Amino acid sequence: MRIGELAARGGTTARAVRYYESLGLLPGRRSGNGYRTYDEDDLRLLRQIRTLQDFGFGLEETRPFVECLRAGHPEGDSCPASLAVYRRKLGELDALIGELTAVRAQVADQLARAERARDELAAEAGVPGGPEPECELGGRAT
Amino acid sequence: MRIGELAARGGTTARAVRYYESLGLLPGRRSGNGYRTYDEDDLRLLRQIRTLQDFGFGLEETRPFVECLRAGHPEGDSCPASLAVYRRKLGELDALIGELTAVRAQVADQLARAERARDELAAEAGVPGGPEPECELGGRAT
C-alpha cells in the first residue's frame, strides 16, 4: 500500500509517517515510480508507535518497541529494552501524578483561602454599605 | 533596584523579566541612564508570577493576578478573575490527573502482560534448551 492508506489505517497522517521515517522508525522502501510502499508489517510498526504515543510516550521511547518488532518478535514489548521503557515510564507517571496531586491541593487551598478572604471583606463592608468587590479597571464608567 | 537584583530576588533571570515585560506583565520604567528600575511592588508582581508558574500556570493565566495586584488589591487572588483561573485550573488538573492515572494503569497492565509472556516463553524453552531472549541485533557476533 502507499503512504496515504498506511496513514489512514494507522490513524495518522502521511506527514507523520514521513516524519517517523526520517527518525528511522519506519522503513522507506520505494516502488518503481518513487512512491513509498508499505506492507502489513509496516502497519503494525505504525500502530505500535501510535499506541505508545497515545500513552504519552515520546517518539524516541517507541524506538525499542519498533526495533523489537522489526527483529521479528511477536510483540513490540517482547524485548527487555521495551520493558525497561515501560518501567521507566511508570516511574515518571507516578512522579508526575504525585506532583500534580500536590499542586492540585495547593491550588485548592489558595482558592479556599481567597474565597474566605473575599467573604470576610464582604461581610465587613456588607454591614455598612454596598460590597461589590470590583477589580477589573473601569467597572462602570460614570 | 535594577533588573539583575529584581530577577535574583524573584528567583529568576533578567531575560525572563524582560520577557514578562514584553507581555505587559511587568512595567518597564527606566532611570536616567536607560536602565530598567524596579521597586518592591514590582518584586511582588514578579513573585506572584513565579509562584503561579511553579504551579504550572501559563503566563497568560497569571495576568489576572498581576492586574489585580496592580489595581492595588492586597493579594493577586483578591479578584474574581483570579478565582476563576483557580477554578479552571483545578478542573484541568483533575482531568489531567485522571488521564494520567488511567494511562498508568494501562502501562502497568502492558508491563505485566509482557512479563508474563516472557516468562512463559522462558519456561517453554527453558525445559528443552537454553532460553536467553536476545533482542538487540547482533547479540554476539559469531
Added chain:
DNA sequence: CGTTGCCTTGACGCCGACGTCAAGGCATAC
C-alpha cells in the same frame, strides 16, 4: 487531451518560555 487525486521533496511555521550570542553603553574600582 485534460482533470482529478495521490504522490514527491523542501522549507518555513507553530507553540511556550525563555537561553544564548553579538555588539555596544554606562559605572565603578583600581
Added chain:
DNA sequence: GTATGCCTTGACGTCGGCGTCAAGGCAACG
C-alpha cells in the same frame, strides 16, 4: 586609563511533533 561587571537591544536557537504551503511528477478516468 582600563578592566570589570552590569546594563541595553536585536535576533536567532531550543524542544517535539508535526501542519501547511509550494512546485512539480505520476496514474487513472472520461
